[in-house]
Amino acid sequence: MAVSDPPGFVRAEAADVDAVARIIADAWCDLDQAAWLVPNRRERRTILGEVARIHVEHALFYGTVEVLRDGTAVAVWFDRHRPLPPPPDYESRLLAVAGSSSHRFVVLGKQLDMYREPAGYEHLAFVAVTPGLRGRGIGRMLVQHHLARLDRAEVPTYADAATNSAREFYRALGYSPTCAVTVPNGSRVCLMWRPVPAVEGGEDCRAENKSSGRTFVAVSAGKMTMARPMKVLTPERSPRDRFGARLRGLRLREGLSQNALARLIRHSPGIVGAVERAQRWPTRELAQRCDEVLGAGGELLILWPVVDKMREASDGRRRRVRRARSQ
Template identity: 35%
Template sequence: MTGEDLTSRRTWTRAAGDGWSPGLRQRTAPVALPPATHTSTPSRGGPTTAKENEVGYRIRAARWTERADAAEVIAEALHPSPLAEWLVPDDARRARVLAAVAAIWVEHAMFYGEVHLVDDWSAASVCLRRYGPLPPPADYAARLAEAAGPHTDRFAAVHDLLAAAQPDEAHHHLAYLAVRPPFQGTGRGQALMAQVHSRIDHLTMPCWTVTLAAGQRLLTRNGYQPANAITPADGLTLHQMHRPAHRDTTTTGAWPVRAPTADHQPGRAVERP
C-alpha cells in the first residue's frame, strides 16, 4: 500500500475468511506492535482538543467514522516489518489483512481506550485503558478469522503470547504507535507519544507496550524499560517495554490543554479555566 493510496483514504474491505474459528484467550491483546523507528519533537495536549505543534500538523482524537483510516495508517507502518512478513507471508494480501485486523482493535479502543490521529492521516496511536480485565472485541474469534483467513493461526499465536505477558497491575497499553514510512523522522511519532504520556501521567499510571528491536530506542528515550522478550518464531523477537508511573506536575487537577499563544510556548501544558 503506497502513500498515495492512503492520501485518497481508500477503505480496505476485510479479507474473505475460510471459516476458521480458533479458541482465543479471554485476556485479549492486539497482535501488531508499534514500529517506533523515527525521531521526533514532543507535543502535549488535552484529551479531545486538537493539538497543533510548531511544525503545523495537529493531533486529535479519531472520530468513529475514521476507524478504517486509522487502521490503514497502522497497516502501512507495519507492512515492511519482519513481524508483518511472518504474520502474512503473502505480500499481495498483507496490507489488506493487516488493515482488517487492526480495524478490530481500533474499534475496540474507541470503547475501552483512545485513538489519536495526526490530521493528515500520516500517523496514529491506539491505547487501551487496562484498569482491570477487559472483554475481548465483539465476536473476536469470528472477526479475526474473517480478517486474517488462512493466516489466523499466526495472529492467534501472537495474540496468546501477548495476552499472557500483559502486566497484572492497572496500566495503559500502548497498542499501536504507527507512522507511515514517508513521514518517519518528522517528529510525528514522538509528538503522539508525548500526547499519550500527558494523559497517563495526569493519572499517574504506568504504560506497557511491545515493539520490534527498531522501536526500542525511541521507547527508551521516553522512559520505557525493557522486560522479557517474546519469541513467536525462530528469528522473530518482540520486546516488552514498561514505563513506570510518572507524576504530572504541570497541572493541578485539570486536564492539560493546548494554548499555543505568546504566553505559552508550544508543548507546554496549561490549566483549563
C-alpha cells in the same frame, strides 16, 4: 475527525477507522513479525489492515485513538485499569478477514498477554506514521502528548517494540524492556514498561495510581526520573526463565522495587534480581513468600515444581561431570 486537545491532536471517531487502520497496516507490512503472521506477501497489507480495523474499533470503546489533524500519524491506547475483554466475536472475525493466517494472530496475542499484567495500566498498542514522514519526530510528539496526561494521572504504561529502532524510540520516552517474546520465524517482540515518573525526593519515591489504588515505584536521585533500565527477559527459554519473568511482572504490578520486595519477603535484593534474571534457582519458600506478598494466588507455587525438577536435572549433570573428571 472530532477536535479534542490542541495543538493539532484529535481523537478518532468511527468514521476514521479505515484511515487509521491503513496507516497501521503500512507500518506493519515490512516487519519480520508480519511476514510470519501473513506469509502471503500479496495479501499481507490487506489482511493487516483488516485485523488492525478490529483492534481500532475496539479501542474506540476501551481506550483512546489519537491522530494528528492531517491524519499522518496515529497512536492507539487501551485503558487496562480493569481486565480488557477481547473484541466481540474476535476469533470468528479474524477467520473471516485473515483466513488460514488467523490462528497466528491468536497465538501471538496470547503469548504477549501471558507476560502483561491483566490490569492497572494503559497499553500503547500501536503507534504509526505515514511512510514518507517517518524520522521527523511526529510519532514521538503524538505519544508524548498522551504520556503527559498519564503522568498527571499517575498511570504507568506498557508498549510493544517489534524492532530495535522501536525499542530505542520507547527508551527515549522512559520505557524499559521487561521481556521479549520470540516469534516462530525468530523475530522478537519486546515488552516495554514505563512506570510513573518519580517526583523530587528520596531513593524510593512512590506515586499512588488514583485509578487502580496501586503504588508504582521509580528510583530517583533527587529530580524527576524514570526507573533504571531492566534486563530483557526471555520467558520462552526455560521454566526458570518463565518463573523469573512472571515474578518480575507480579512485582511491577504491585509497584515494588526489588529492594522493597526483598524487605517484605526477608531476602536480599540480589537474590530477587538473580531469580528474575534466571541466574539463581528459586526455593519453594521464596515462591511461597512472593505469592503471599504479591497477592498472586499461588501462581508462583504452581510454576515452582517444574523449575525445581530442572534444578535437580542440572545438579545431576554436574555430579556426573565431576565423577567423570575424578576417574
